[in-house]
Amino acid sequence: MNFLDYTLEELHDKLVSKELTAVDLVEASYKRIEETDEQVGAFLALSKEEALQAARETDEKGIDPNNVLSGLPVGIKDNILTKGVTTTASSKMLEDFVPVYDATATEKLKGAGMISVGKLNMDEFAMGGSTENSAFKLTRNPWDLSKVPGGSSGGSAAAVAAGQVPVSLGSDTGGSVREPAAFTGLVGVKPTYGRVSRYGLIAFGSSLDQIGPFTRTVKDNALVxxxxxxxxxxxxxxYNGETPDFTEGIDKGVKGLRIGVPKEYFNxxxxxxxxxxxxxxxLKLYEELGAEIVEVSLPHSRYGIPAYYIIASSEASSNLQRFDGIRYGYRSENVSSLEDIYVKSRSEGFGLEVKRRIMLGTFSLSSGFYDAHFKKAAQARTLIRNDFDTVFADVDVLVAPTTTTTAFEIGGKIDDPLAMYMSDILTVPVNLAxxxxxxxxxxxxxDMPVGMQIISKHFDEQMMYRVAYAFEKETDFHTKKPAFKGGE
Structure with a gap:
């Protein structure tokens, strides 16, 4: 079977009717991984024995007809902790790290009956926009194997796009779910900050990070x-507030809604x-469906990239202090002093991009430069958030491109950090706000997928899904399958 042919609800119906079992689905996932992952390179670690055992237990217990996710396979980004399964954040620093507990998001998926089949490749410590910064392997875009899948959640996107799993989890600090979703023709969500627990997510930028799902369809995403x-x-x-059912009202359509189009995103x-x-x-289709299209302005978005890279790097330099060669993680063997342990372990354990961001962050926080850099970036962040608050007083959602281009060639930007950073120009304002x-x-x-982002007010994911679903119902882009061009 091919996961690209079914929605989560269709798979659930097959499980309930006993046309398929959870074991069938898990075995199908591993078969597809075996067939395609040599080309794609999405998975870092597989937990086949544990997954099949969990599937057998699910079948013995019986599929809950009221729980759509019960018995379905899922892939987990390698910076989200999984008890007993190696979690490396794609870094040599954590090459042998095996967590003793699950991240809350992992725990909740298991509680919903989902079965983790393995861990997915990423940019090291989620720092990158192409999944070329992994210490272990290169992930390729299933649409064209000569192109990147996006980053940092490139493995999570590639696994769903290649039909290896129907669902995966990624993390989004400055666009790391939405950019790969756009590059691989998927639905990817960055929830409101605080909507999903960060407990057990290996921290990059603590005030920006959020876990979000990749799926083939909008409703599937809402269910996860x-x-x-x-x-x-x-x-x-x-967030200590009520969590609504994100599928509720998803089919209400867009008639009478006001859709804002930020002019800064359409240069x-x-x-x-x-x-x-x-x-x-x-946007023309939305207009035909009864929505009113309104041009709006987010004037401070132009400060998004510099503000983001100062704030995110500053938080990263603080978060990554814990990897010192003493408590856990990689430790250099060629040492003669305590200072050697710190310096050599971090120099050898971290990759180039991680070291670059630690240096940038440490500089931005240092005495004499804090006011000039970090403080200014924090002030710009407030202006960006105020822009969103202002436009949302007048419109229901914003619609814009997710990325400035489709997926670029592998190696095309890896030697030009500034060009790579500019790939996030349309996504980082959302995280800052x-x-x-x-x-x-x-x-x-x-011949490559184009992504469109739909942005809504704080904690109004229901409206975001509603507007996305209205578009998906009228189009067939979500049904297209990757071409695996450029493969042997």
Whole structure:
């Protein structure tokens, strides 16, 4: 069987009717991984024995007809802790780290009956936009194996796009779920900051990180977000409010809604023509469906990239202090003093991009530069958030391209950090503001998927899903399958 042919509800119906078993689905997942992962390179570690045992127990207990996720396979990004399964954040620093507990998101998926089949490749410590910064392997885009799948959750996106699993979890600090979703033709969500617990997520930028799901369809995504959302006393930034059913009202359509179009996100000179054209065509469809299209302005978005990279790198330099060669993680053997342990363990254990961001963050926080850099970035962040608050007083959602281009060639930007950072120009303002955003496929350019992001108010994911679902119902972009071009 091929997971690309079914929604989660269709798989659930087959389990309930006993046409398929949970063991069948897990075995199908591993078979597909065996067939395609040599080309794609999505998985870092497989937990086949444990997954099959969990599937057998699920079948013996019986599938809960009221729980759509029961018995379905899932892949987990390798910075989300999984008890007893190696979790490396794709870094030599954590090459042999085996967690003794699950992240809250992992625990909630298991509680919902999902079965983890393995851990997915990523940019080291989630720092990157192409999944070329992994210490262990290169992940390729199933649509064209010469191109990147996006990052940092590239393995999570590639696994779903290649039909290896129907669902995966990623993390989004500055676009790391939405960019790979756009590059691989998937639905990917960055929830409101605080909607999903960060407990057990290896920290990069603590005020920015959020876990989000990858799926083939909008409703599937809402179902998974239902499972992983909710207050967690173990996470002080977790939202202590009601969690709605994100599928409720999903089919209400867009008639009468006001859709804001941020003019700063549609600068044709800076973007691939086909990307702009696809999103403009989507806006025309929304208009035909009864929505009112309103041009709005987010004037401080131009400060998004510099503000983001100062804030995220500063938080990273603080978070990554714990990896010192003493308590856990990689320790250099060629040492003669305590200082040697610190310096050599970190120099050898971290990759180039991680070291670059630690240096940038440490500099931004240092005496004499804090006011000039970090403080200014924090002030810019407030202005960006205020921009969103202002426009949301007048519109229901914002619609814009997710990325400036479709997936780029492997090696195309890896030696130019600034060009790589600029890939996030349309996604980082959302993380700085803490609002939710969803990327859905809305067309093709140069035979590669184009992503459109739908941004809504804080904790209004229901509206975001509703607007996305209205588009998906009228189009077939989500049904297209990857071509695996460029393979042998």
């Amino acid at each position: 977000l239902n499972a992983i959302s909710g207050h967690d006393p173990k996470d002080s930034t977790s 044709e000179d800076a973007k691939e023509t086909g990307v702009i054209e696809s999103v403009r065509n989507a 803490g609002v939710p955003s969803l990327s859905i496929p809305c067309g093709f350019s140069n």
